[in-house]
Amino acid sequence: AQSVTQLGSHVSVSEGALVLLRCNYSSSVPPYLFWYVQYPNQGLQLLLKYTSAATLVKGINGFEAEFKKSETSFHLTKPSAHMSDAAEYFCAVSDSTYYGGSQGNLIFGKGTKLSVKP
Amino acid sequence: DSGVTQTPKHLITATGQRVTLRCSPRSGDLSVYWYQQSLDQGLQFLIHYYNGEERAKGNILERFSAQQFPDLHSELNLSSLELGDSALYFCASSKTPGINYEQYFGPGTRLTVT
Numbered sequence: 001a002q003s004v005t006q007l008g009s010h011v012s013v014s015e016g017a018l019v020l021l022r023c024n025y026s027s028s029v030p031p032y033l034f035w036y037v038q039y040p041n042q043g044l045q046l047l048l049k050y051t052s053a054a055t056l057v058k059g060i061n062g063f064e065a066e067f068k069k070s071e072t073s074f075h076l077t078k079p080s081a082h083m084s085d086a087a088e089y090f091c092a093v094s095d096s097t098y099y100g101g102s103q104g105n106l107i108f109g110k111g112t113k114l115s116v117k118p
Numbered sequence: 119d120s121g122v123t124q125t126p127k128h129l130i131t132a133t134g135q136r137v138t139l140r141c142s143p144r145s146g147d148l149s150v151y152w153y154q155q156s157l158d159q160g161l162q163f164l165i166h167y168y169n170g171e172e173r174a175k176g177n178i179l180e181r182f183s184a185q186q187f188p189d190l191h192s193e194l195n196l197s198s199l200e201l202g203d204s205a206l207y208f209c210a211s212s213k214t215p216g217i218n219y220e221q222y223f224g225p226g227t228r229l230t231v232t
Contacts, residue, residue, distance in 0.1 A: 032217045043120060043208055043223035051217055090161060094217050095174070103174045103215045105151065108161035 002027040002093040004074075006109035014117045019063075019078040021112050023091030026072065032094040033074045034106065035065055039087045047089075050074060061085070086116045121145065122211050122224035130230045136197040139227045143190055143211030149173070150192040151212075151221060152184055156205035167192055168215050199231045 007022040032051050036044040048059025055067045065076045092106040121144035152164040163176035167186035186192040206228050210221040
């Protein structure tokens with residue numbers, strides 16, 4: 001069974017500082033990994049996804065994540081935080097089988113709330 | 119706006135009652151997923167329907183059921199409600215099952231059981 005663990009339920013950065021949100025995964029098969037963002041009182045929006053092509057994945061709003069198999073990690077970064085980045089971020093892994101198939105059902109981490117100080 | 123609609127936005131009901139949550143997927147999307155977001159359990163996958171048929175089940179209680187209709191809208195039925203069922207219920211839709219197409223999430227239905 002697949003799972004993800006997000007380190008840090010709250011992260012606070014200053015505007016303009018580097019954003020680093022941590023996610024580690026557990027999977028017995030090659031994983032499909034995702035980062036979603038949830039703004040207050042809204043649904044989730046996909047930031048980026050890793051599907052075994054390039055290990056460095058670029059997403060929307062200047063975010064990117066790097067898949068590191070040796071570290072079983074998929075950390076999310078952004079070079080310079082904006083006030084508008086304040087939200088909750090979820091790492092997720094898709095159910096997948098040994099032959100690479102997936103139904104797309106997502107298994108989420110507990111989430112990390114990002115605060116951006118002016 | 120993701121194009122996925124969910125009704126109602128808010129629902130307050132008493133323990134032991136039954137409620138129905140409705141989801142209309144984006145135009146052209148055949149898959150509908152239901153997720154529950156609670157303080158205790160976080161975001162959990164409940165159930166997935168594709169073109170009217172159940173595709174996969176996650177951590178869905180036996181008191182909960184779902185279906186997808188010919189017009190592709192989906193309903194999640196929650197019965198014998200308990201206080202612990204209070205949560206935000208999201209549906210998401212995608213063109214087909216799998217990871218090739220993005221899942222678009224609706225705004226959610228907030229259920230409060232008193």
